[in-house]
Amino acid sequence: MAVLLIAEDDEDIALVLARVFKRTGMTVLRASDGRAALEAILDKRPDIVLTDLGMPHMDGWELIDAIRAHPDDDVRRVPIAILSGHLRPGDPRAAESQVCAIMLKPCPNDQLLATMEELVTIGLHDHDAADSRCPADMPVTV
Template sequence: MPVMLIAEDDEDIALVLTRVFKRAGMTVLRAADGVAALELLAENRPDVIVTDLGMPRMDGWELIAAVRADPEVARTPIVILSGHLRPGDPRAGSAQCCAILLKPCPNDQLLATVQELLEIGPHDHDSSDSRCPAEMPVSV
């Protein structure tokens, strides 16, 4: 059973996300901020992380940077799910996340994104042979 870590400070959104992923057959871990998410990450090694950006103590940007800096978990797929992202934010292109979804995001789109990342599995985010969807060339 895949293990999902949700870093989300809004209790209502976290409950909905938990329900969506549990119904899809996943084990769900929840953290209200990046610090708690890092603690759960170290203990449980989830298969995918879904993070908000605007959280107390440690925001989503800092969480992503901390995950990518830790060789033990750096290859974990990360999805940003946030309403705090502004158009043209330069951090989006360099965050080394696998997908960026804006709230409100349809549950089926979020689930499809996570399932694609589960199929890909752990992968690099800084090399030319990365399997990360965010780094794959787009065909026109």
């Protein structure tokens, strides 16, 4: 059973997300800000992280940077997806952040579940390697 950490400061959204993922059999951990999320990641070692961007104490970008810069491979290589309404078109951080997926609120549950299930299946992976398994690093074919 996969363990998912949801970093989301809006309690109502966090409750709905937790309910959606628990129905699939995932174990869901929650953190209401980036700092608490990083502490939970270091303590609980989730299989995947879903983060909002606009959070207090440490925003989603700072959380992603802290995870990707961590010296422990099991932390640094965890799949991360963004679910946010705070992403502006053309924001260069989206391309540079080494996240595996970016979804905008509101996101249909089927798309959210399919994306997260794919990332759980892929598991821990690098983003700077030529043989990266991350869907964000895959070449786009037309």
